[in-house]
Amino acid sequence: MKVACIQMNVRYGKVEENFANAEKWLRKAAAQGAEIAVLPEMWNTGYALKDLPKLADDKGQRTQQFLSELSQQLQLHIVGGSVATAQNEHYYNTMYVYDNTGQQQSSYDKAHLFRLMDEHLYLTAGEGTPNRFDLGNIEAGAVICYDIRFPEWLRTQALLGAKVLFVSAQWPTARVDHWKVLLQARAIENQCFVIAVNRISHKVENFNGYSMVIGPWGEILWTGNDTEEMAIIDVPFEQVDEVRNRIPVYEDRRPEIYTEVVKD
Numbered sequence: 001m002k003v004a005c006i007q008m009n010v011r012y013g014k015v016e017e018n019f020a021n022a023e024k025w026l027r028k029a030a031a032q033g034a035e036i037a038v039l040p041e042m043w044n045t046g047y048a049l050k051d052l053p054k055l056a057d058d059k060g061q062r063t064q065q066f067l068s069e070l071s072q073q074l075q076l077h078i079v080g081g082s083v084a085t086a087q088n089e090h091y092y093n094t095m096y097v098y099d100n101t102g103q104q105q106s107s108y109d110k111a112h113l114f115r116l117m118d119e120h121l122y123l124t125a126g127e128g129t130p131n132r133f134d135l136g137n138i139e140a141g142a143v144i145c146y147d148i149r150f151p152e153w154l155r156t157q158a159l160l161g162a163k164v165l166f167v168s169a170q171w172p173t174a175r176v177d178h179w180k181v182l183l184q185a186r187a188i189e190n191q192c193f194v195i196a197v198n199r200i201s202h203k204v205e206n207f208n209g210y211s212m213v214i215g216p217w218g219e220i221l222w223t224g225n226d227t228e229e230m231a232i233i234d235v236p237f238e239q240v241d242e243v244r245n246r247i248p249v250y251e252d253r254r255p256e257i258y259t260e261v262v263k264d
């Protein structure tokens with residue numbers, strides 16, 4: 001299954017330019033044979049949090065129409081990164097996922113808000129419905145950026161059957177070492193593919209890519225550079241079962257000795 005990681009240059013507050021750029025990359029992904037395409041976090045507005053009242057997508061309508069039409073037209077599954085949305089005077093960091101017939105498979109609001117970048121002052125956290133969906137015969141889950149620091153949350157998607165975890169992010173360069181290690185750990189501990197797409201920088205911000213595709217044994221299959229780019233990676237999803245058979249972590253789990261602590 002060929003997956004396009006679209007490491008897009010998101011322009012701060014420039015919604016029209018960002019939509020045009022996302023469309024350009026999605027069309028290119030389909031033309032180059034991708035079957036799934038993944039976008040980064042908050043690709044409509046960037047981190048223009050103070051301007052959300054004028055920039056956020058009202059009920060996500062524009063984004064949903066855009067992704068539905070393109071996924072159907074291009075016959076491309078789209079993990080739609082995330083966009084800033086407005087719902088009843090609250091603002092959310094929302095991911096929409098469409099299959100290659102234009103049907104919405106999932107809608108997810110970022111569950112953990114990142115205080116270091118003031119997200120909690122401007123955004124409302126999602127209610128925490130797990131983001132598990134199927135794309136064709138691929139069992140998938142997806143989270144947004146800071147969510148990867150919460151292993152229980154990714155484990156939730158894995159326990160619900162995800163064999164690949166998509167991550168859409170605007171992860172700052174300052175903590176890129178954390179990004180790499182956390183993604184690799186999430187892949188190893190959940191014995192699944194992790195396909196993580198970060199954005200790159202606009203002049204006033206500092207996000208330098210390093211998108212990653214990691215296998216269920218922890219091997220790094222691709223790392224992005226620090227430029228706007230797209231890679232199409234052939235992902236051997238069948239390897240997940242081999243790895244899970246080799247080390248039967250899921251069978252060896254003992255939830256009775258730790259579930260309550262994790263819930264605390």
Ligand SMILES: O=C(O)CCC(=O)C(=O)O
Binds near residue numbers: 145147
């Ligand atoms: O956890 C981090 O260091 C970065 C998280 C982040 O930038 C985000 O969630 O937008």
